[in-house]
Amino acid sequence: MKLSTGFASDVLPLIFSIVAIAAVLYLCYLLSRYLAKKANSIANTANIRILERVALAQDKGLAIAKICGHCYLIGFSSDRIELLKEIDEAEIRSPESGAGRNFVDALNSALKGRLDLTGNDRKHKNDGHEK
Numbered sequence: 001m002k003l004s005t006g007f008a009s010d011v012l013p014l015i016f017s018i019v020a021i022a023a024v025l026y027l028c029y030l031l032s033r034y035l036a037k038k039a040n041s042i043a044n045t046a047n048i049r050i051l052e053r054v055a056l057a058q059d060k061g062l063a064i065a066k067i068c069g070h071c072y073l074i075g076f077s078s079d080r081i082e083l084l085k086e087i088d089e090a091e092i093r094s095p096e097s098g099a100g101r102n103f104v105d106a107l108n109s110a111l112k113g114r115l116d117l118t119g120n121d122r123k124h125k126n127d128g129h130e131k
Contacts, residue, residue, distance in 0.1 A: 029103055051092065064092065 051064040051071070059078040064071060064087065071087040 047068050049066045051066055053061060053063045055061045061076055062084075063074045063076065065074055066072075071089055071092060072083055073085040073087055075082045075084050
């Protein structure tokens with residue numbers, strides 16, 4: 001008996017699909033970077049800049065804002081915004097070296113298993129018990 005399907009007819013559509021999906025994901029990544037830069041340029045003015053943001057829940061978070069040369073810790077939710085504390089500029093830490101890495105580096109680290117969900121490098125210690 002002769003097989004009617006060959007290797008090329010089975011594998012090439014699969015490879016093409018994977019490449020197409022990867023291309024779409026990469027284009028989405030580029031679009032999101034472009035939109036984030038555009039949003040930051042609109043949101044940050046000469047007198048008001050958001051230095052850092054952290055989401056605490058779906059509609060709640062904290063932000064450090066620099067307004068007219070003074071830094072403030074601000075809490076926000078869907079129904080209110082509250083000034084929590086004025087922060088001295090000396091208290092604000094610069095971003096860690098890992099915070100500025102690009103998407104491809106973070107993805108490669110995650111695939112190698114060296115990056116946990118919080119972005120901190122894991123310490124792989126085998127001390128006899130599994131985690």
